[in-house]
Amino acid sequence: MNGSPDETILAAVVEGLGQEPEFLAGWLDAAPDRGDGVVRRLGLDERRHARLLLYRTPRPRRFLADVMAIAQDLEVDRNELAAGLRETVALSGLAAIEAAARGGGGHQATRSGVLAAAHDKAEEQVQTSSATITRVRERATAFWADVPPDVGERRDVEAAVAWSAPLAVVALPALDEQRARAWLTERNVPLDGGAGTRPLRGLLHASRGAGIAFVDETLEHAERRFTVAHELGHFLFDYVEPRDRVLREAPALIEVIDGWRPADRAERAEAILARVPLGLHTHLLERDTHGGAVYDVELAEDAASQLALELLSPWPEALDATRAAAAEIAGLPFDERVQRAAEVLAAQFALPAERAAVRAVSALRALGIQRGFFDR
């Protein structure tokens, strides 16, 4: 920041805001990568970097409006700014919980505050669970309501995530735990724990109210979209919702959830009475010895996949598309109708083939088209 006198003063202003939690100077200064990621992502020179630090941080529940205002003022790509800020926050959250786990002001058991959900390459069933349908549809509607109109029109789920949830999406080639950890270590977030090399489509880390969803960069377009939406489902249902419930029903317990300290006996009792799950810190990496998912994992995968389907192919639109296709496929055997309807849905909503087939079966059923006696 040497150069013209004004820049010296500007640097002093930035310095004066460096410890302020409600200025980007404070956020980026506290980040493990000191905000390098967002600066690099936006391609900022020194002067515009200083400008970035002068903005106030986006206010709670006003992320969309505030980030759009900053992007316009700074003349940068708004999607990149949103994604960069989410990444900075998620890195800070992971670094904080890791520091606490290492004994820097927290408790040894706090690493359990990091939720890790692995989504492996084994085939999973996307079941229709009536209990979750309403919740899923409301979530999906709320999700798209919080994104810029053009992102919503394109149904660009990867760009939309940064706007609608405190979640960063990072694409890495040939994703496995080891690569994800290496990426974090390069940004001064050295997470301990497993460093497996089992190929993954997606991997989620969440702590302190934010998360990072890693996705395999080599996935085919439709599969990648579904994986991002699926990891978002894990983040919202298995992390954000329980944490929000804790905050509403037993706010002091957030210190336990966020890893500041362990729960005492009274708090455990309080948590049980208030039905707040202290068992929030689920590690969905665990699989049973037969290679299938344990029951809890199946439930979680189900809700996450349901949300992914709803985000990518909203039910009313999927139904309309299937209805339009149904007239042309009348008279065909049920399996062929499913296949044709699935092709239509896959093409219209960029869904992976097997997910489109699940959606097609549900939509055909809703239209009163089911497997008949002679289709068995």
Added chain:
Amino acid sequence: MTDPPGAELHVLHQRLLAGDVTAPRELAERLIPLVRRRLGQLERRVEDPVMVRSAIGLVIARYLRHPERFDPGRGGLVGYLAMEARGDVLNELDALRRRRKHERPVDNLVELERPGRDSTVEEEVLERVEPVGVPPDVARAALQALSELDELDRRLLQMMADGVRSTAAFAAVLELSHLPVELQRKAAKQHKDRLVKRLERLRERLS
């Protein structure tokens, strides 16, 4: 604020008070040349002009952090900031003079702590103070009359009325859980203080 850019600065000041995210950047860049021009003579007179420029920067930062401390009824913003910066520079020059006067040979030097600026002292105090206590009954009664508050403030106030003292809980509502604990504490304190002031005004009105 009657000087030529006064009207423009007044609008920016109001936006800053309202929490507008881009107002600090706009104000900083607008104010830097204006305040510097006011202190041109001082900058030419002092031995180290960087001292003046740093003071201007820090005074502007202080204003951006606490815009409510500026009272538009008592004069223009540029004059106010120039006066603050001039005061800081003169204080620093005094301190420098005193240090030079008491300089000893190197082998007798005792390292002294730098005198803290006001903001540093405030920060230290902030870290030590207990969360602001508001009698829950007063907070609850006032809550009824605070329908004009936005959703976030209503939630924070509800937590205060419920006797929540956890900094982590306030930080979570403010979506600042990712920050270090001292910054979380600072933010929670700032918001609680702001709401307490609002409550006090309301209480006066109610009584």
